[in-house]
Amino acid sequence: MRFDLATYRRHSAKLVTDDLDLASFESRPLDADALRCLRYMHDVESHTICYLRDLLVTRAHRDPEVTTFLTLWSYEELWHGEAIAAVLAAHGEAAGPTRVAATRRSLPRRDALRPVASQLASAASSHVTAVHMAWGAVNEWTTQAGYARLAARAGHPVLTELLRRVMRQEGRHVDFYASQANERLADSRAARRLARFTLRRLWAPVGSGVMPAAEVAFVSRYLFAGPEGAAVAARVDRRIDRLPGLVGLDLLTSAVASHAGHGPDDGRPRGAGAPVATAASVDAALSASPRAARPSAA
Numbered sequence: 495m496r497f498d499l500a501t502y503r504r505h506s507a508k509l510v511t512d513d514l515d516l517a518s519f520e521s522r523p524l525d526a527d528a529l530r531c532l533r534y535m536h537d538v539e540s541h542t543i544c545y546l547r548d549l550l551v552t553r554a555h556r557d558p559e560v561t562t563f564l565t566l567w568s569y570e571e572l573w574h575g576e577a578i579a580a581v582l583a584a585h586g587e588a589a590g591p592t593r594v595a596a597t598r599r600s601l602p603r604r605d606a607l608r609p610v611a612s613q614l615a616s617a618a619s620s621h622v623t624a625v626h627m628a629w630g631a632v633n634e635w636t637t638q639a640g641y642a643r644l645a646a647r648a649g650h651p652v653l654t655e656l657l658r659r660v661m662r663q664e665g666r667h668v669d670f671y672a673s674q675a676n677e678r679l680a681d682s683r684a685a686r687r688l689a690r691f692t693l694r695r696l697w698a699p700v701g702s703g704v705m706p707a708a709e710v711a712f713v714s715r716y717l718f719a720g721p722e723g724a725a726v727a728a729r730v731d732r733r734i735d736r737l738p739g740l741v742g743l744d745l746l747t748s749a750v751a752s753h754a755g756h757g758p759d760d761g762r763p764r765g766a767g768a769p770v771a772t773a774a775s776v777d778a779a780l781s782a783s784p785r786a787a788r789p790s791a792a
């Protein structure tokens with residue numbers, strides 16, 4: 495089914511969090527692991543505009559459907575970062591512009607070359623936009639599943655509600671990228687080959703190019719290790735399998751395996767009452783934002 499851009503234009507909005515009881519974190523704070531994961535998500539969400547920088551120098555900027563979506567997408571992602579910043583601030587942690595500026599100052603020098611690399615790749619192949627759309631679908635699926643897992647592991651009702659709203663918007667991002675990738679990959683064998691080659695060789699969990707390797711490893715294990723996490727990762731990989739030419743890549747499962755460990759962040763739920771994100775519950779979350787759904791943030 496084709497993504498309904500007109501509906502998305504009407505419903506795209508800043509995430510609403512004003513009604514959430516963020517003060518509840520004072521009496522019932524998140525544990526250290528959940529906060530560490532949230533710092534990662536805050537930094538990565540806030541980095542979206544920099545990903546956009548690298549995308550707009552490619553031929554993707556010639557497609558008005560793509561640029562319309564990207565305009566609204568980057569706005570929504572900004573407010574995902576701001577919403578997580580509010581949770582961190584409720585715990586007395588630095589967040590927002592202070593933390594974002596520090597993250598950008600710490601980027602490796604090679605980050606300055608990313609727009610050049612994107613531009614050269616786009617000049618070399620007319621199928622780069624298809625690769626970006628497939629890459630975007632993979633990242634949005636992974637992100638949405640990660641939020642579902644964090645909500646389940648943290649077991650905090652206010653965080654759960656905040657992340658539920660974020661996940662609904664991520665679901666619309668999934669719909670756009672997956673719809674675009676489906677069409678573009680189905681149309682061209684060369685696009686399928688390039689997307690498969692690029693994802694297999696270069697894909698790493700969202701934030702890998704921005705965050706320290708130790709944080710990427712921690713978050714990968716915290717969210718997707720252990721039986722429940724592995725089941726969720728496999729579910730994401732099966733969704734990627736459905737894109738033309740991308741069956742059997744096992745991207746998320748392989749990435750998590752490369753960070754495998756049996757430390758305190760091995761995917762086990764915290765506390766006797768902590769709910770577990772099962773494959774079924776994440777599947778429900780992944781399906782919670784069909785194209786026709788109204789935004790929960792309103």
Ligand SMILES: [Fe+2]
Nearest residue numbers: 539571574664
């Ligand atoms: Fe987001």
Ligand SMILES: [Fe+2]
Nearest residue numbers: 634663664667
């Ligand atoms: Fe997203």
